[in-house]
Amino acid sequence: MTSIETPTENPTRPAIARVQGLKVHFASKKGPVHAVDGVDFDIADGEMLGLVGETGCGKSVTGRAFLGLIPQPPARIAGGRILFRPRRREDTSEDTPEFRPCPTCKGADIVCATCNGSGYDTLDLLAVKPRTMRAIRGRRIAMIFQDPGKALNPILTIGDQLAEVFLQHASADLLADIGGTGDMGGLAAGAVGRAARQESGRLDGILSRVPPVRGHLRRLRAALEDRIAAALAETQISNPRRVIRSYPHELSGGMRQRVMIAQALACDPDLIIADEPTTALDVTIQAKIMELIKMLQEKRKTSVLYISHDLSLVRRTCDRVVVMYAGRVAEVGGVREVFAAPRHPYTRGLLDAIPRSGETRGVLASIPGTVPELVSPPPGCRFADRCVHVMPECTRVNPTLQPLTPDQSVSCFLAHPPAPGAAHKEPELQET
Amino acid sequence: MNVKVDTDGTVAHQDDAGDVLLSVRNLRKYFPIKDGVLQNVVGHVKAVDGVSFDIRRGETVGLVGESGCGKSTLSGCVSGLTDPTGGSVHFNTRGRGSAHGPLDEGDRIDRMDRATFAKYRRNVQMVFQDNFASLNPRQLVVDIVGRPLRVHGIASGTALQEKVVELLEQVGLGRQHLYRYPHQFSGGQRQRISIARALALDPELIVLDEPTSALDVSVQAQILNLLNDLQAERHLAYLFITHDLSVVRHMADRTITMYLGKVVEEGPTQDLFETPEHPYTKVLLAAKPDLDDDPDVPIQTLAGSIPDPARPPSGCRFHTRCPVATSTCGWEIDDIVRELETREDLFDKLVGVDRKSDLEATLTFSDSAAAHAVWEAIRSDSVPETMRDAIETLDVRDGALMVRFAKPSAIELREVGTGHRAACILAGE
Numbered sequence: 001m002t003s004i005e006t007p008t009e010n011p012t013r014p015a016i017a018r019v020q021g022l023k024v025h026f027a028s029k030k031g032p033v034h035a036v037d038g039v040d041f042d043i044a045d046g047e048m049l050g051l052v053g054e055t056g057c058g059k060s061v062t063g064r065a066f067l068g069l070i071p072q073p074p075a076r077i078a079g080g081r082i083l084f085r086p087r088r089r090e091d092t093s094e095d096t097p098e099f100r101p102c103p104t105c106k107g108a109d110i111v112c113a114t115c116n117g118s119g120y121d122t123l124d125l126l127a128v129k130p131r132t133m134r135a136i137r138g139r140r141i142a143m144i145f146q147d148p149g150k151a152l153n154p155i156l157t158i159g160d161q162l163a164e165v166f167l168q169h170a171s172a173d174l175l176a177d178i179g180g181t182g183d184m185g186g187l188a189a190g191a192v193g194r195a196a197r198q199e200s201g202r203l204d205g206i207l208s209r210v211p212p213v214r215g216h217l218r219r220l221r222a223a224l225e226d227r228i229a230a231a232l233a234e235t236q237i238s239n240p241r242r243v244i245r246s247y248p249h250e251l252s253g254g255m256r257q258r259v260m261i262a263q264a265l266a267c268d269p270d271l272i273i274a275d276e277p278t279t280a281l282d283v284t285i286q287a288k289i290m291e292l293i294k295m296l297q298e299k300r301k302t303s304v305l306y307i308s309h310d311l312s313l314v315r316r317t318c319d320r321v322v323v324m325y326a327g328r329v330a331e332v333g334g335v336r337e338v339f340a341a342p343r344h345p346y347t348r349g350l351l352d353a354i355p356r357s358g359e360t361r362g363v364l365a366s367i368p369g370t371v372p373e374l375v376s377p378p379p380g381c382r383f384a385d386r387c388v389h390v391m392p393e394c395t396r397v398n399p400t401l402q403p404l405t406p407d408q409s410v411s412c413f414l415a416h417p418p419a420p421g422a423a424h425k426e427p428e429l430q431e432t
Numbered sequence: 433m434n435v436k437v438d439t440d441g442t443v444a445h446q447d448d449a450g451d452v453l454l455s456v457r458n459l460r461k462y463f464p465i466k467d468g469v470l471q472n473v474v475g476h477v478k479a480v481d482g483v484s485f486d487i488r489r490g491e492t493v494g495l496v497g498e499s500g501c502g503k504s505t506l507s508g509c510v511s512g513l514t515d516p517t518g519g520s521v522h523f524n525t526r527g528r529g530s531a532h533g534p535l536d537e538g539d540r541i542d543r544m545d546r547a548t549f550a551k552y553r554r555n556v557q558m559v560f561q562d563n564f565a566s567l568n569p570r571q572l573v574v575d576i577v578g579r580p581l582r583v584h585g586i587a588s589g590t591a592l593q594e595k596v597v598e599l600l601e602q603v604g605l606g607r608q609h610l611y612r613y614p615h616q617f618s619g620g621q622r623q624r625i626s627i628a629r630a631l632a633l634d635p636e637l638i639v640l641d642e643p644t645s646a647l648d649v650s651v652q653a654q655i656l657n658l659l660n661d662l663q664a665e666r667h668l669a670y671l672f673i674t675h676d677l678s679v680v681r682h683m684a685d686r687t688i689t690m691y692l693g694k695v696v697e698e699g700p701t702q703d704l705f706e707t708p709e710h711p712y713t714k715v716l717l718a719a720k721p722d723l724d725d726d727p728d729v730p731i732q733t734l735a736g737s738i739p740d741p742a743r744p745p746s747g748c749r750f751h752t753r754c755p756v757a758t759s760t761c762g763w764e765i766d767d768i769v770r771e772l773e774t775r776e777d778l779f780d781k782l783v784g785v786d787r788k789s790d791l792e793a794t795l796t797f798s799d800s801a802a803a804h805a806v807w808e809a810i811r812s813d814s815v816p817e818t819m820r821d822a823i824e825t826l827d828v829r830d831g832a833l834m835v836r837f838a839k840p841s842a843i844e845l846r847e848v849g850t851g852h853r854a855a856c857i858l859a860g861e
């Protein structure tokens with residue numbers, strides 16, 4: 001990943017991840033559903049990026065693609081790459097051979113321009129081996145889901161579920177907490193991590209499978225509880241020590257979501273994919289949970305991809321926003337720019353449809369029609385049959401995402417008239 | 433002109449009483465909590481606990497509040513799907529053209545004769561959030577929308593089909609949709625089908641329980657516009673339940689805020705949004721960011737979680753979370769117990785609570801050190817200052833802690849503006 005001349009980058013910060021031409025198609029009776037059909041955007045290192053758009057436009061599929069969580073079949077990755085550059089960290093024990101050093105500095109230069117000092121080359125998340133994906137999940141990229149009830153295991157206490165994450169990914173730190181086990185430290189840590197990854201379950205069961213730590217069980221458990229309590233406390237949950245011993249059903253939705261956040265942050269991931277993290281929560285705490293995620297993100301300089309329906313929350317919390325429509329990116333830009341001066345007719349329609357405090361009653365502007373079927377979509381702009389500005393070329397040529405200002409890109413012929421006689425050309429993938 | 437049905441003395445709006453379509457007085461709905469093998473009733477969830485309000489012809493009343501505060505239970509009672517535990521629901525079944533007149537005993541739904549009750553049920557229809565659950569997946573649209581017409585013997589055969597087409601056209605669908613199943617529609621279209629079904633019997637009141645919460649904003653805008661058009665055409669009244677305050681603001685003439693089974697504020701929507709009087713309404717308004725507000729002003733939020741509705745706080749139910757609570761807002765023994773629950777070490781040592789009343793009790797601990805620690809804690813900053821002010825006596829002897837709280841003020845809904853009422857000590861000051 002050397003050239004970063006794509007129209008979707010954050011101009012001020014290097015990218016930690018780059019989605020290039022992502023296409024995910026789902027098999028259906030009527031034919032392949034082009035759920036995600038050529039999506040490009042960057043996530044800058046340390047930024048919070050919003051991903052918005054109507055139900056079914058492909059937000060979750062895009063988010064899940066980062067972690068290989070798309071069921072294949074029925075899905076098929078029909079094209080594209082998701083390039084991810086891990087951050088530099090001290091404990092590299094979980095890196096697999098696919099984690100390659102930066103080709104320019106060989107990992108040595110902390111100010112290297114190619115790798116932004118991370119020392120790593122990029123990985124294509126759509127192409128890595130399962131073993132590498134397991135090393136990435138949780139440790140490098142974590143996910144927070146919409147429904148905190150379903151994502152937690154109902155038969156394990158909160159303490160046991162969080163213990164699993166620490167044992168899987170931070171066993172070396174844990175052994176260090178209790179004074180290490182000499183030369184055996186690294187070995188034991190690896191064994192604990194493997195045991196925890198193989199089987200979920202109660203802490204004692206996992207640890208008893210690793211002979212070297214058996215004798216330290218009590219101290220290890222205490223160290224683990226300290227770490228879990230600290231992780232929970234960071235989410236401002238009240239009474240973390242009691243929460244540790246609770247089962248998920250004993251907690252409110254807001255508390256469960258805090259537990260999910262603690263779990264996602266436990267190993268200090270480089271990137272968090274938060275898919276509608278507050279949709280299942282009460283209005284009185286939605287904003288609070290988002291501010292919590294925002295606060296922790298800023299404190300740790302983590303990057304977050306925040307998938308949401310709630311434009312007012314995106315406006316408040318994100319640095320930039322990607323607007324998707326029917327499997328494609330309509331507009332990308334700084335929240336200030338996009339919310340104040342949306343340039344894509346769809347973005348404008350979306351913002352106008354929201355009731356605002358300034359105006360009471362009356363007719364809301366609504367976008368006529370419905371989202372198009374994504375089975376064998378016709379060429380041209382996906383928004384053409386609902387767009388009030390539609391022009392003849394809109395139904396022939398596919399508008400591509402082009403920069404308008406350094407802070408805003410849009411894929412619409414109003415902003416970028418097509419070159420005369422231009423035929424649609426797939427954007428080329430850049431090789432590293 | 434008076435609504436004569438006020439048996440409990442709570443007085444709602446008296447102006448315009450002749451146009452009142454629905455009147456709810458001191459309505460209560462308790463759900464038993466059962467436990468053990470014998471399924472003994474060990475308590476009650478007071479889902480709705482003494483609610484009174486009116487809905488007039490052609491108006492939209494918005495109902496807001498956190499989840500679990502009793503909104504859906506209340507709407508079930510209003511539409512006659514749930515039998516209330518106490519209180520009354522009156523409904524004017526005399527029809528749109530009827531002379532204005534006060535509601536009387538004959539309009540009380542649980543005392544109506546069969547024919548009148550059937551008329552009431554036809555006149556109140558519901559639309560739910562989860563239209564997947566409320567539309568039978570194995571029925572065609574023509575059967576779903578036509579069912580009420582058939583059941584009530586209003587139309588059959590081709591006449592029925594034409595009536596269904598007419599209804600579908602009113603909600604922006606058409607003849608081509610008659611022979612399709614619910615799953616063949618998008619969420620917004622399914623909500624249109626639910627609305628068409630609700631319109632079939634030409635009701636005067638539609639209860640909308642989170643009708644757009646599952647929809648995207650652009651589809652929501654279409655549905656809200658549709659509801660407004662239908663209201664103008666048919667002079668419909670809506671009870672509009674939602675957690676989205678910007679939607680209430682856009683839709684409702686009057687808004688009711690509920691907290692833990694009680695109405696805490698009610699008033700013309702504009703007044704309620706511009707000059708909210710109850711601290712809970714203020715928090716609800718402040719917690720929901722708007723597209724027009726300043727993103728750099730931090731969002732205000734509410735501390736703590738909603739208390740157990742089986743054991744609601746006394747006095748003002750909001751006092752456990754209220755940012756401006758005073759010493760007479762209802763501090764009680766349970767507040768000490770709630771406080772102890774957050775300190776496991778001390779709570780484990782609590783062996784008994786011997787109550788003389790909600791305000792006076794002796795707490796026994798397994799050792800005197802624990803009792804002293806609690807005594808210390810209750811006098812410290814770790815409990816709200818106003819709660820400390822409300823404590824009249826606090827004595828510790830060995831393992832026993834004697835506590836007595838001062839009697840709280842009576843806190844009831846009172847007028848703070850024209851048609852604007854709030855239940856807060858500080859309201860109107």
Ligand SMILES: Nc1ncnc2c1ncn2[C@@H]1O[C@H](COP(=O)(O)OP(=O)(O)OP(=O)(O)O)[C@@H](O)[C@H]1O
Pocket residue numbers: 026027033035053054055056057058059060061062071074374
């Ligand atoms: N397992 C699956 N099988 C078939 N189609 C699927 C599957 N998962 C997703 N899709 C399709 O992919 C498209 C995009 O789905 P996705 O869940 O990403 O939408 P979304 O934008 O996240 O919507 P929402 O806001 O409702 O979560 C939709 O057309 C959906 O029907």
Ligand SMILES: Nc1ncnc2c1ncn2[C@@H]1O[C@H](COP(=O)(O)OP(=O)(O)O)[C@@H](O)[C@H]1O
Pocket residue numbers: 463464477478479497498499500501502503504505506741
């Ligand atoms: N059938 C039931 N049995 C027991 N409790 C119930 C039942 N229905 C509702 N409740 C309780 O009543 C309260 C109010 O519920 P509901 O009216 O559904 O709330 P809302 O619609 O505001 O979310 C909640 O505490 C809920 O758990």
Ligand code: SF4
Pocket residue numbers: 344345346381382383384385387388389390391394399411412413414
């Ligand atoms: S490309 Fe054409 S159809 Fe598409 S949004 Fe722009 S003007 Fe409308």
Ligand code: SF4
Pocket residue numbers: 710711712748749750751752754755756757758761843855856857858859
């Ligand atoms: S009466 Fe008013 S001030 Fe007192 S607790 Fe209730 S809402 Fe707060």
Ligand SMILES: [Mg+2]
Pocket residue numbers: 059060276
């Ligand atoms: Mg989704």
Ligand SMILES: [Mg+2]
Pocket residue numbers: 503504
């Ligand atoms: Mg409800």
